[in-house]
Amino acid sequence: MVxxxxxxxxxxxxxxxGGFGGLYAAKALANTNVNVTLIDKRNFHLFQxxxxxxxxxxxxxxxISAPLRSVFSKSKNTKVLLGEVNNIDPKAQKVIMGDEVIPxxxxxxxxxxxxSYFGKDNWKEFAxxxxxxxxxxxxxxxIFSAFEAAEKETDPxxxxxxxxxxxxxxxxxxxxxxxxxxxxxxxxxQEDFRNINTSETRVLLLxxxxxxxPHIAPELSQAAAAxxxxxxxxxxxxxxxxxxxxxxxxxxxDGELIEISSKxxxxxxxVQGSTLGxxxxxxxxxxxxxxxxxxxxxxxxxxxxKNIFVIGDLANFSHQNGKPLPGVAPVAKQQGEYVGGxxxxxxxGHTLPEFHYTDxxxxxxIGQNLAVVDLGFIKLTGFLAWxxxxxIHIYFLIEFDTKLVVxxxxxxxxxxxxxxxxxxxxxxxFVKPQTVNNSSNSPTTEKxxxxxx
Amino acid sequence: MVxxxxxxxxxxxxxxxGGFGGLYAAKALANTNVNVTLIDKRNFHLFQxxxxxxxxxxxxxxxISAPLRSVFSKSKNTKVLLGEVNNIDPKAQKVIMGDEVIPxxxxxxxxxxxxSYFGKDNWKEFAxxxxxxxxxxxxxxxIFSAFEAAEKETDPxxxxxxxxxxxxxxxxxxxxxxxxxxxxxxxxxQEDFRNINTSETRVLLLxxxxxxxPHIAPELSQAAAAxxxxxxxxxxxxxxxxxxxxxxxxxxxDGELIEISSKxxxxxxxVQGSTLGxxxxxxxxxxxxxxxxxxxxxxxxxxxxKNIFVIGDLANFSHQNGKPLPGVAPVAKQQGEYVGGxxxxxxxGHTLPEFHYTDxxxxxxIGQNLAVVDLGFIKLTGFLAWxxxxxIHIYFLIEFDTKLVVxxxxxxxxxxxxxxxxxxxxxxxFVKPQTVNNSSNSPTTEKxxxxxx
Numbered sequence: 001m002v003x004x005x006x007x008x009x010x011x012x013x014x015x016x017x018g019g020f021g022g023l024y025a026a027k028a029l030a031n032t033n034v035n036v037t038l039i040d041k042r043n044f045h046l047f048q049x050x051x052x053x054x055x056x057x058x059x060x061x062x063x064i065s066a067p068l069r070s071v072f073s074k075s076k077n078t079k080v081l082l083g084e085v086n087n088i089d090p091k092a093q094k095v096i097m098g099d100e101v102i103p104x105x106x107x108x109x110x111x112x113x114x115x116s117y118f119g120k121d122n123w124k125e126f127a128x129x130x131x132x133x134x135x136x137x138x139x140x141x142x143i144f145s146a147f148e149a150a151e152k153e154t155d156p157x158x159x160x161x162x163x164x165x166x167x168x169x170x171x172x173x174x175x176x177x178x179x180x181x182x183x184x185x186x187x188x189x190q191e192d193f194r195n196i197n198t199s200e201t202r203v204l205l206l207x208x209x210x211x212x213x214p215h216i217a218p219e220l221s222q223a224a225a226a227x228x229x230x231x232x233x234x235x236x237x238x239x240x241x242x243x244x245x246x247x248x249x250x251x252x253x254d255g256e257l258i259e260i261s262s263k264x265x266x267x268x269x270x271v272q273g274s275t276l277g278x279x280x281x282x283x284x285x286x287x288x289x290x291x292x293x294x295x296x297x298x299x300x301x302x303x304x305x306k307n308i309f310v311i312g313d314l315a316n317f318s319h320q321n322g323k324p325l326p327g328v329a330p331v332a333k334q335q336g337e338y339v340g341g342x343x344x345x346x347x348x349g350h351t352l353p354e355f356h357y358t359d360x361x362x363x364x365x366i367g368q369n370l371a372v373v374d375l376g377f378i379k380l381t382g383f384l385a386w387x388x389x390x391x392i393h394i395y396f397l398i399e400f401d402t403k404l405v406v407x408x409x410x411x412x413x414x415x416x417x418x419x420x421x422x423x424x425x426x427x428x429x430f431v432k433p434q435t436v437n438n439s440s441n442s443p444t445t446e447k448x449x450x451x452x453x
Numbered sequence: 454m455v456x457x458x459x460x461x462x463x464x465x466x467x468x469x470x471g472g473f474g475g476l477y478a479a480k481a482l483a484n485t486n487v488n489v490t491l492i493d494k495r496n497f498h499l500f501q502x503x504x505x506x507x508x509x510x511x512x513x514x515x516x517i518s519a520p521l522r523s524v525f526s527k528s529k530n531t532k533v534l535l536g537e538v539n540n541i542d543p544k545a546q547k548v549i550m551g552d553e554v555i556p557x558x559x560x561x562x563x564x565x566x567x568x569s570y571f572g573k574d575n576w577k578e579f580a581x582x583x584x585x586x587x588x589x590x591x592x593x594x595x596i597f598s599a600f601e602a603a604e605k606e607t608d609p610x611x612x613x614x615x616x617x618x619x620x621x622x623x624x625x626x627x628x629x630x631x632x633x634x635x636x637x638x639x640x641x642x643q644e645d646f647r648n649i650n651t652s653e654t655r656v657l658l659l660x661x662x663x664x665x666x667p668h669i670a671p672e673l674s675q676a677a678a679a680x681x682x683x684x685x686x687x688x689x690x691x692x693x694x695x696x697x698x699x700x701x702x703x704x705x706x707d708g709e710l711i712e713i714s715s716k717x718x719x720x721x722x723x724v725q726g727s728t729l730g731x732x733x734x735x736x737x738x739x740x741x742x743x744x745x746x747x748x749x750x751x752x753x754x755x756x757x758x759k760n761i762f763v764i765g766d767l768a769n770f771s772h773q774n775g776k777p778l779p780g781v782a783p784v785a786k787q788q789g790e791y792v793g794g795x796x797x798x799x800x801x802g803h804t805l806p807e808f809h810y811t812d813x814x815x816x817x818x819i820g821q822n823l824a825v826v827d828l829g830f831i832k833l834t835g836f837l838a839w840x841x842x843x844x845i846h847i848y849f850l851i852e853f854d855t856k857l858v859v860x861x862x863x864x865x866x867x868x869x870x871x872x873x874x875x876x877x878x879x880x881x882x883f884v885k886p887q888t889v890n891n892s893s894n895s896p897t898t899e900k901x902x903x904x905x906x
Contacts, residue, residue, distance in 0.1 A: 082605075
């Protein structure tokens with residue numbers, strides 16, 4: 001018979017945020033002799049890289065989510081707390097959540113990033129972004145409602161606006177959304193309508209820089225662009241969006257102003273560190289960069305506070321090559337694991353060398369059979385890259401919860417080219433015919449040489 | 454070489470509602486020489502009998518939905534129209550949808566039923582029902598938020614209200630919800646919380662009549678009640694709910710008034726025919742029954758209008774044994790198929806004998822391994838009934854869209870006892886601590902002998 005003595009763990013670790021950073025930090029500390037409190041606004045971890053597949057009707061939100069309580073149900077030293085932290089008191093070592101005050105010995109802040117409209121918050125209404133499940137459901141509603149409205153619309157100018165999709169931002173999200181919408185329009189929905197020909201759909205991808213997917217090798221950018229164009233996406237590089245209002249996006253390209261009338265403008269451009277990062281920086285006199293990311297020390301703590309870590313999208317870690325690490329899942333995951341390990345070692349009187357990111361490469365899905373993969377030493381495009389993309393994502397999905405269902409869903413979608421999750425749901429789900437604004441005030445056709453649109 | 458002459462189909466069939474009735478009528482008319490317009494408020498058919506599994510975190514909405522356009526994409530004589538019909542002009546043979554007027558030669562009205570609070574519409578806020586995807590998401594939010602709030606609550610009286618779930622109505626929906634919530638509380642969530650013991654949860658099922666599932670054989674009712682009680686559900690029969698307000702449900706039982714304080718009161722009691730039924734009845738001088746169902750002729754037309762059919766939950770068909778057919782999927786399906794067939798035959802100058810419902814039996818799921826099945830000639834309970842329930846539902850799901858994924862999901866949930874779809878999402882998804890009302894005005898504990906609660 002084994003007699004277990006009640007050992008009271010003394011070290012309190014509070015983790016704010018259940019994204020990749022917070023989740024992997026908590027996993028690294030699971031079933032150790034520290035007390036972990038994982039705080040999140042939501043009751044689930046979201047596999048954000050696949051959110052675009054929810055927005056375009058391939059997957060359901062639950063397919064890419066894992067209930068936080070269920071992830072940590074077996075780890076009795078881990079407590080999941082639902083709520084929103086609105087302040088941190090670094091001197092008193094306390095986290096404030098409304099009326100609740102939670103003391104900590106070590107704090108990990110991993111609250112990620114939000115959209116940034118570069119100060120033009122009025123654009124948000126016309127060009128929603130993609131960060132939460134609700135964002136994805138709203139995007140899905142807009143995309144599928146646009147086709148429905150086009151089917152009903154008899155005015156060809158208005159119908160064109162309904163069949164025009166503009167993606168602002170040529171990073172992975174913009175590229176993946178553009179590819180998915182093009183496949184919807186030119187393949188999946190082809191047989192479904194009676195009044196419109198979905199082939200008349202225009203999918204425009206606007207990118208500020210001179211190439212899409214700037215974080216990968218130029219030859220892969222080129223391959224991705226070619227693949228997207230083959231799918232039917234029109235790419236505009238070197239553009240600068242100057243206005244988004246009343247379903248019209250205005251951008252500058254080669255000195256010329258172009259206006260596009262579109263009922264579905266989607267934002268995949270800027271992000272900025274979450275508000276809690278700014279609050280923490282103010283309370284600790286630590287610097288933030290221009291994107292609101294907290295500047296961290298080589299071991300991911302912040303200056304002057306060796307018991308406060310900032311990780312993931314919220315952290316600016318530029319000790320490797322002077323450039324901050326990108327806001328992607330693998331960075332957050334490795335940082336979470338590093339911090340979890342460091343906390344344990346510290347309690348034993350040891351420490352760790354500074355954090356080093358092992359680049360696992362970049363990849364982006366473009367469409368069925370099409371992806372680009374940049375592993376540094378090897379670059380893949382086309383079908384092979386797509387298979388690689390699948391394997392990587394399945395591996396990640398399976399790691400924390402068996403998402404066998406997702407794999408089968410993908411296989412099924414692949415065979416049938418169907419989108420089974422294309423529900424128009426939510427508050428505004430009952431389609432009301434949208435109206436294009438009066439053309440005298442807001443032009444519904446392009447002006448000033450809309451070359452090659 | 455085959456020369457196809459453009460043959461203009463002349464007969465216009467308009468179907469209002471894409472539930473089981475409308476869907477199967479449209480399927481019966483697919484690829485025939487009539488023109489079919491299927492109108493629905495939503496862009497998908499919903500497999501309503503499984504909605505309770507969305508509400509309790511087992512399935513996602515897309516798992517039990519089929520996009521209407523995709524169901525009929527290959528049927529070129531079928532047009533799907535999204536919108537809400539607000540009037541019918543039976544003399545002019547027109548359906549009115551906002552500004553749109555749609556002429557018909559034959560009309561099929563299949564708009565189903567809504568909740569009925571027996572005139573107490575103010576109860577709705579405190580006791581939502583389960584008819585739409587949004588209802589299910591809201592119910593899911595309430596159920597899982599209640600456990601979260603209980604985890605945070607320190608006052609034992611308030612905590613008890615959070616851990617009390619009251620189902621009003623002992624029909625299939627109430628029974629299935631009660632079973633699923635009991636399994637959640639006593640099995641699935643058992644390990645997930647740190648402050649509460651989910652075994653302290655109370656699940657109460659209130660039934661007006663003297664037994665639950667009154668539509669099936671008494672011995673099966675009894676078996677279902679025993680199975681539910683074994684799961685931990687407390688059943689109150691012969692009750693009459695007198696009030697639902699401020700998270701308190703008041704009911705009469707054996708002449709005594711009982712008040713239960715519960716943060717999650719769910720409505721599974723009355724239904725009434727949809728508004729369009731009433732409008733149609735007014736415009737055609739046809740009678741409605743007390744539940745707002747339209748009285749139909751033996752061939753499912755309405756009196757005086759041989760080109761207007763009413764089918765499914767909206768119809769009162771009592772020609773078989775004087776009692777109206779129940780509002781269940783098999784009735785709607787058979788009526789849809791009958792009407793589809795009759796319309797085709799009529800165009801060839803023939804007709805059909807009056808509609809006859811072939812009773813396929815009744816079944817209800819109680820929990821994992823537990824169901825009751827009443828086929829008339831055979832009655833099953835327990836595991837065998839559960840397997841039968843599974844097979845029947847898989848068969849129905851597969852019939853119009855391959856829902857292989859659902860089957861795998863069920864298998865997986867069965868093995869792991871997990872609820873992967875337990876996301877708290879939507880407008881009010883970010884948990885704010887709920888408050889129980891001041892006990893001076895609204896008691897938070899039961900009064901007057903709350904025997905055996």
